[in-house]
Amino acid sequence: MKPEEHPLHRLFNPESIAVVGASRNPRKIGHIILRNILEAGYRGRVYPVNPNADRILGLRAYPRLTDIPEPVDVAIVAVPAEKVLGVAEDAGRRGVGFLVVISSGFSEVGRRELEEKLVSIARRYGFRVLGPNVAGYLYTPARLNATFGPPRVLEGNIAFVTQSGAFAIALMGATLIEAIGVSAIISVGNKADLDEADLLDYLGVDEHTRVVLHYLEWLRDGRRFLRVLERVAASKPVVVIKAGRSGAGARAAASHTGRLAGSYRVYVSALRQSGALIAKSMEEAFDAAKALAWNPLPEPEKPEEFNVLVVTNGGGAGIQAVDTLEERGVRVREAPESLRGEYARLLPPFASTRNPVDLTGMAPAEWFYEAVRIALRSDWVDALLVLYTQTGLSGPVETAKAILDALRDEGHSKPITVALLGGPECLHAARLLTRNRVPAYPTPERAAAALSFVAEYAWRRWYLREKAGGG
């Protein structure tokens, strides 16, 4: 399906947005959302709705949705819960396509019937609801930021769908410090109507999204989500953080959303079988997303023979990385003789070339350049992990440049992750790599874990395709 034909296309690419509950008070959520829509550079029409103001942030305000003279694709609603049903009726009469209900005070505090009424109004008029109890949503290709988070985020091609609105807002800020560019961030809240399955279905066809990340607490219709997941995961990686791994965590999830989180193991094994990559923490999920979004994703014919080569200038870093890869199911095999020979010509005789290839603490930046080139040219190597621990002999920025040069000269044809362990210059070097879409991390373990997601995706996709092909 083309994105334009998808029923959610107008949600992500609206020609007009109304903000109900828009306010002149800069502390109010209705003000912050309107300001974000304007500051992020959204180019469609914007209608503040407020019965007590003529103009808000320079725009003409309307008393009610029904007073807006033109069609409204999306209405963002930030009014007290009690007033939401009235707004929904107005939205239906105005022919709004999507109602995004920021307001809280629904099923999450036990008021389930209020939420059911909201949905029945939507069904009656034929519009869809995101929420209630959401932090909003954003979609960078449309320059659309309808959230109460910060106005600017880093653009990119990672989409994040989250049941925690706080995570949505926090990630918006974190995109800037972690240099994780996003295509979309969607807070799904109580998901009275639209849920993860609907959103994943759209993001699956969205050409601006390369990786989808879900933070999940519970699913209303698990089977439906798994069906969509299986289809999407065959063409792009879907990373899931499933909350409630422990009994106490599941209880905490229940008090957060008023729902049971379900058995973690049951969820996770079903998600995995449908192609999801499971992350246990936010850090792991975002580390993985970078590696998946910025690398070519390998399609090995025999995924069980997937080979990762580890290149390091420190033995300890190499061991930590190998341990991490192996623990995550990625075998680190001894490199074949021919490849070892190529490295042996580059390195001093005491350097190990088995895999990890130990460039030794004497390695200048040029050895990193050569070592990466050799790996990119080798038929044996499917993916590459480069580990640098700071030494006096090659600075981190020099080393990062050498890695970038090798990728430029040989082509970024294989997945690669890089760890730079050391002082403040390592942060600069990591930023340099990141700006060039080479995923860089502060420790060998994190770079290894991120690369293991790339390997796992190769297996899961292979399996999904075999299954589809065989069926």
Next chain:
Amino acid sequence: MKPEEHPLHRLFNPESIAVVGASRNPRKIGHIILRNILEAGYRGRVYPVNPNADRILGLRAYPRLTDIPEPVDVAIVAVPAEKVLGVAEDAGRRGVGFLVVISSGFSEVGRRELEEKLVSIARRYGFRVLGPNVAGYLYTPARLNATFGPPRVLEGNIAFVTQSGAFAIALMGATLIEAIGVSAIISVGNKADLDEADLLDYLGVDEHTRVVLHYLEWLRDGRRFLRVLERVAASKPVVVIKAGRSGAGARAAASHTGRLAGSYRVYVSALRQSGALIAKSMEEAFDAAKALAWNPLPEPEKPEEFNVLVVTNGGGAGIQAVDTLEERGVRVREAPESLRGEYARLLPPFASTRNPVDLTGMAPAEWFYEAVRIALRSDWVDALLVLYTQTGLSGPVETAKAILDALRDEGHSKPITVALLGGPECLHAARLLTRNRVPAYPTPERAAAALSFVAEYAWRRWYLREKAGGG
């Protein structure tokens, strides 16, 4: 034992140091080490040794160790492996106390007999050897930096003993970006003579060290290390990263050091029984070290009833933290009625007070202040985890200040870790906390994992003391 009476006291507090292989060439390791010793502000006497120079870095140089007219406590050796035995003979004649052999090319490349000869010379003359194949060592209380890493590190009370010299150098830089202050960093290299047991024995009595971290690949005399560990761990936390968790990692360790790493499980269970806290990654180890070094360490009478209270302004963050604590064996129990009542008076009626205490997304900084004070005053709470996800309603810096104010007003009498999830201001807020020795982390999972080490230490110490008391 007092530190002054310990046989290694002079290694850490030398009155004079010679650098054999000191050089005027700023690219040479012998130059970098000499320069670091001078720049770090060491106040003892320093003697460059080089047969081809009269003065190096403004100091009078001596052709040989035996030419130095005064006693030499420590001689750092950075000459080719072939010349080390001659230097060792000179050291013996000069009456040097400790020989720190930076030079590589010994057992790690299969030249074991060269190393044995070095040790036999040391035994004959009665001096001790650190190394060979080390990156050097540093001890901030003596302003001593005899490494080829960066000249400055952040001072503090975490000691790091590592079999990977690269990790030693990398950590020196990382102290600055992670704000992890160190008392000592010691690269043990091939540990032909002095090993982890000797160093831990000293660090155990060193009053400037509150936490000891070991990066271990193999142990020559495991029993001896366990004996020392058991004694030290009864009074200060010892965190161990044991390399070679996987078969491939163990093989990589073997090519790194020329030794077998041994069964990971056997090692780890023995280490745990002797009181070690096991970390799986560098990040986890340093996260734990901060939490252990900067917090009061609880001594519960019934460690099985240890209670962690989680305070959060985001439900999702709370769940992730609870899952992490529980996975690591820390039970997150429902708070008692009386405590819940105190939080209920502070919070809106729909906020959960069970544990996690959910301050909700509406929480201003004052609620964090009150929530932390309540927890510090509560008899039920043994340790506190505070989670902040960035919102428009309370900024990260305000929130950090509120937490610091509460700790000032009630006293930092219980262990606490803080997570700040969000944009660039969260980094500033984390630095503010860190400068005040409140451990802060970028994600709920990392703050929870770090706090779990504090809880685990309480249990391990209780067990060691019971065992000692019962014996």
